Every structure is written in structure tokens, then in C-alpha cells.
Amino acid sequence: MVNKTLEQVANPDVIIVGGGIAGLAAALRCQDRGLTALVLEAEPRVGGRMTTDRVNGFRIDRGVTLLGKKFTRMRSLARRLGLAPRMHDGSFKLGLEDGHTVRSFRDRRPDDLLRDSGLSWQAKRASFRFLFDLCRNQTRLAHGDSQRALHLDRENVAQYLAHSAGGSELLTRFFEPSMCGPVGGSVANLSAEVFFQTIRNTLAAGFWCVDDGVDLIPETIAKQVPVQTSAHVIQVRRKGPQVMVEALVEGRPRRYTARGCIFAIPGQLVPALCPDLPEWVVQPLSHTRYASMASAHVALRKPPQAAYSGYGFAGERMDGVQALEFEHLRSPFLCPQGRGMISIYYKQTPTFPVIASSDDALRTSAIQLMRKTFPDIAKDILFVHLVRWPVGIALFPAGRLTEMAALRTRLAAWDAPLDFCGDYLDGLSSEGALCTGEQAADRMITRLNDYRPLERVVARLAGCA
Numbered sequence: 128m129v130n131k132t133l134e135q136v137a138n139p140d141v142i143i144v145g146g147g148i149a150g151l152a153a154a155l156r157c158q159d160r161g162l163t164a165l166v167l168e169a170e171p172r173v174g175g176r177m178t179t180d181r182v183n184g185f186r187i188d189r190g191v192t193l194l195g196k197k198f199t200r201m202r203s204l205a206r207r208l209g210l211a212p213r214m215h216d217g218s219f220k221l222g223l224e225d226g227h228t229v230r231s232f233r234d235r236r237p238d239d240l241l242r243d244s245g246l247s248w249q250a251k252r253a254s255f256r257f258l259f260d261l262c263r264n265q266t267r268l269a270h271g272d273s274q275r276a277l278h279l280d281r282e283n284v285a286q287y288l289a290h291s292a293g294g295s296e297l298l299t300r301f302f303e304p305s306m307c308g309p310v311g312g313s314v315a316n317l318s319a320e321v322f323f324q325t326i327r328n329t330l331a332a333g334f335w336c337v338d339d340g341v342d343l344i345p346e347t348i349a350k351q352v353p354v355q356t357s358a359h360v361i362q363v364r365r366k367g368p369q370v371m372v373e374a375l376v377e378g379r380p381r382r383y384t385a386r387g388c389i390f391a392i393p394g395q396l397v398p399a400l401c402p403d404l405p406e407w408v409v410q411p412l413s414h415t416r417y418a419s420m421a422s423a424h425v426a427l428r429k430p431p432q433a434a435y436s437g438y439g440f441a442g443e444r445m446d447g448v449q450a451l452e453f454e455h456l457r458s459p460f461l462c463p464q465g466r467g468m469i470s471i472y473y474k475q476t477p478t479f480p481v482i483a484s485s486d487d488a489l490r491t492s493a494i495q496l497m498r499k500t501f502p503d504i505a506k507d508i509l510f511v512h513l514v515r516w517p518v519g520i521a522l523f524p525a526g527r528l529t530e531m532a533a534l535r536t537r538l539a540a541w542d543a544p545l546d547f548c549g550d551y552l553d554g555l556s557s558e559g560a561l562c563t564g565e566q567a568a569d570r571m572i573t574r575l576n577d578y579r580p581l582e583r584v585v586a587r588l589a590g591c592a
């Protein structure tokens with residue numbers, strides 16, 4: 128694939144603001160359809176919440192870690208990028224600490240839930256109903272396709288489970304402790320549709336990983352589409368048929384002109400950048416909310432004896448702690464040979480505000496948790512690497528997917544050269560983000576309706592595209 132230099136795309140057809148997976152997928156789709164796209168990314172690297180830090184031989188996935196086998200767009204994209212040899216399927220075992228015992232559950236084994244000795248028979252009956260509804264709806268639950276199951280978006284998980292005796296026990300003793308990490312906080316308040324989607328696409332399907340770190344996917348896309356990093360967009364305005372984009376590129380002001388612009392940044396940030404938006408766009412974008420989160424990645428001289436890829440707490444837990452991942456089991460290639468790593472995911476609480484708390488406070492909490500939970504490894508801690516996400520996982524209370532589906536329908540009929548993508552538009556996962564990027568690009572391509580593939584190919588061959 129020819130990689131255009133940044134000079135060649137000084138006047139691109141489409142500017143994409145934000146180089147996370149949604150923006151990069153949008154750029155790739157535009158390029159595939161013959162439009163030149165330029166991605167402007169504020170940070171010095173692409174990927175956004177899909178990035179990897181490399182520290183002392185450990186690869187630390189900062190945001191995205193769990194890629195479900197039903198992430199079909201992400202899988203085919205990774206294969207297309209030539210990453211097939213780096214993709215590995217893995218098995219996942221979840222441990223739930225409950226007093227002095229640890230209850231365990233395997234991915235793709237719903238029978239583990241029915242056999243769980245920690246649940247009453249009523250709770251098991253409620254889980255049977257949940258599994259039945261999951262099977263009934265499963266063809267409608269792909270991430271990035273949520274308009275197909277909006278009947279499930281009318282209730283949150285607590286309301287849905289309240290229809291069954293034993294439902295609230297199932298919620299507090301299984302779903303909350305096992306899924307609060309992946310959904311960024313309370314399962315009870317989450318749209319039932321997003322919850323069904325998350326289970327269907329991950330635990331029920333199994334997982335895969337990228338051996339050198341999940342950032343291989345965005346970094347490889349960025350080698351194939353033009354990207355300007357360290358480019359912080361400060362304003363986007365329409366001027367006649369064109370869009371003017373003002374950015375600070377490595378601190379210096381720069382203006383770009385394009386025929387269209389796709390915002391691939393968190394929704395609530397868009398209205399301040401683009402004063403031209405109509406109210407029917409501003410309102411739903413302004414309702415975008417994210418859970419603020421932090422993680423502490425504890426590198427270990429040797430792995431602990433416990434053999435769980437994921438770990439949660441059904442009983443008492445330390446302030447802010449949501450879930451743990453054993454990285455040497457989740458994705459064995461991320462740690463140097465013989466070493467281990469446990470990632471601890473925190474949520475913001477009134478008593479432990481993890482975004483504002485000092486590095487020392489977070490490190491101390493992480494080490495205390497290790498000592499308390501896995502005393503056998505307390506002396507093997509090599510270092511603790513910290514990550515903070517003020518904009519963490521997109522929040523979807525009941526009704527939010529419906530609001531976003533209505534927005535997408537109106538966008539499809541809009542004639543302005545502006546569009547939007549990102550996880551907040553359709554689910555809380557990287558797969559949903561990717562799908563929204565491709566969908567925004569498709570809408571933009573249709574809108575810039577003088578798109579003529581044959582003429583563009585001829586022009587490109589003549590060297591003037």
C-alpha cells in the first residue's frame with residue numbers, strides 16, 4: 128500500500144480529528160474508497176485508549192486488553208494489516224474471591240454459572256433466564272450494530288434482573304464483581320443491551336490477543352494512512368463548501384482546509400470545538416459520560432501460584448479496586464520469560480479519587496492489595512507502572528443506545544460535511560468504536576457525493592490525485 132506523505136495531503140478530502148481506533152478506522156475506510164484523509168492526533172502517538180507502554184521488557188496494554196472472538200471487524204482488520212502471525216487465541220478463567228474461597232468460571236462455559244456453589248437455586252434459575260435471553264438475542268448483539276436490539280435498552284441490568292426471583296442475588300454475587308471492570312463501574316445501572324453485548328462478545332465467545340501489545344493495530348494503520356501526531360485541534364468551522372480546521376501542531380498554529388471533517392474524539396468535547404453544530408447534534412453529544420479510571424500494573428519476578436486470567440471480589444474489597452488481570456496468563460507474550468504481571472483496575476470513588484491521588488497513594492494501595500491477596504508474591508514485586516484515564520470507559524445507562532441510534536439515523540440524512548465516531552456512539556468497546564469509524568466514513572463518502580471512483584483511479588495513475 129502506498130503511504131502518502133503529509134505534504135501530499137496538505138489539502139485532504141477529509142480531516143479526521145482524533146487518532147484512536149475509531150478515527151484510524153475512518154481514515155482507512157475513506158482511503159479505501161478513494162478519498163484522501165488526514166488524521167490529526169493531539170498526542171505524540173496514535174491509539175488513544177488502545178496504546179501499550181514498554182517498560183523494562185514488559186509490554187503494558189494501557190486501556191484495551193480484552194479482545195473478544197466476536198470482535199469480527201477488529202479481527203479482519205488485524206488480518207488485513209498483516210498481523211495474523213501476531214494474533215493468538217487464549218482461554219480465560221475468572222476467579223471470584225468470596226470470603227476464604229475462590230469461585231471460578233471459564234469463558235465459553237455457562238454451565239460453570241449453573242454449577243456455582245456460591246449461588247442459591249433461585250439465582251441459578253435467574254441465570255438460566257439470562258442465558259436463554261442471551262441465546263435468543265445473540266444474532267442481534269454484535270458491537271457496533273446496536274439498533275438491532277434496542278428493545279433491551281429500555282431497562283438497566285438491575286431492572287431486567289428484578290423480573291426473576293434470585294435476580295438481585297445473581298447481580299450482587301456474580302455480575303457486579305465479575306463485570307464491573309470491563310463496564311467501567313456499576314453493572315446495575317448499565318443498559319441491559321450493552322451488558323448482553325459485552326457478555327456475548329467476550330466471556331461467551333472467548334478471547335484473543337496481540338502478542339507484542341494491542342497498539343500494533345493502531346500503529347500499523349498509521350503506517351498506511353497519513354497521520355499528523357502532536358496536532359491538537361482547537362477549532363473546526365464551515366466556510367462555504369469547505370471546512371477550516373485550526374490546530375496547534377507541536378505548539379505552533381496551523382490551518383488545514385478540507386471538504387469534510389469527522390470528529391473521532393469523546394462526544395462531549397465536540398461542541399466546544401465546532402460552534403456551527405445544530406442543537407439536535409449538540410444535545411446528544413453533550414450527554415456523553417465516561418467513567419474515570421486508573422490502573423496499577425505490578426511487574427513480578429515470578430508469577431503467583433493462583434492461575435486466573437481475571438480476578439474479582441464477591442466479598443469485601445479495597446477502596447476503588449474493581450478487578451485484576453493476570454497478564455502472563457491473559458496474553459503470555461507481554462512479559463519477559465518466567466516473569467509475571469498483575470494489572471489492578473481502579474474506579475474513582477469519593478474516598479479514593481484515583482485521578483487526583485498521588486502516585487505514592489496508588490502504588491501503596493496496589494502493593495497492599497498484592498500483600499493481602501497473594502502473599503506468596505509480595506517479595507517478588509519489581510515495579511508498579513501507573514496509568515490514569517480521566518476519560519475511561521463510555522457509560523451507557525438505559526436509553527442511551529436508543530438516543531445514539533436516533534442520532535446516527537439523522538446523521539445519515541444530513542447534508543453537512545461533518546460527522547462523528549467513537550465508542551460513545553455505539554457501545555463501550557474498541558470493536559464498537561471501530562465500527563462507528565467505518566460508518567462515519569461511509570456517511571461522509573456518500574455526502575461528498577461527487578465521489579467518482581473511476582475518475583479518481585485515472586487521476587491517481589496520472590499522478591495528480
Ligand SMILES: Cc1cc2nc3c(=O)[nH]c(=O)nc-3n(C[C@H](O)[C@H](O)[C@H](O)COP(=O)(O)OP(=O)(O)OC[C@H]3O[C@@H](n4cnc5c(N)ncnc54)[C@H](O)[C@@H]3O)c2cc1C
Binds near residue numbers: 145175393420549551
Ligand atoms: C482502562 C480501560 C480498559 C479498557 N478495556 C477494554 C477492553 O479490554 N476491550 C475493549 O474492547 N475496550 C476496552 N476499553 C474501551 C476502549 O479503550 C475504547 O472503547 C476505544 O479505545 C475507544 O476508541 P476511540 O477511538 O473512540 O477513542 P480514543 O481511543 O479515546 O481516541 C480519541 C483520540 O482523540 C484524541 N483527541 C482528543 N481531543 C483531540 C483534539 N482536540 N485534537 C486532536 N486529537 C484529539 C485523543 O488523544 C485520542 O487519541 C477500555 C478502556 C479503558 C479506559
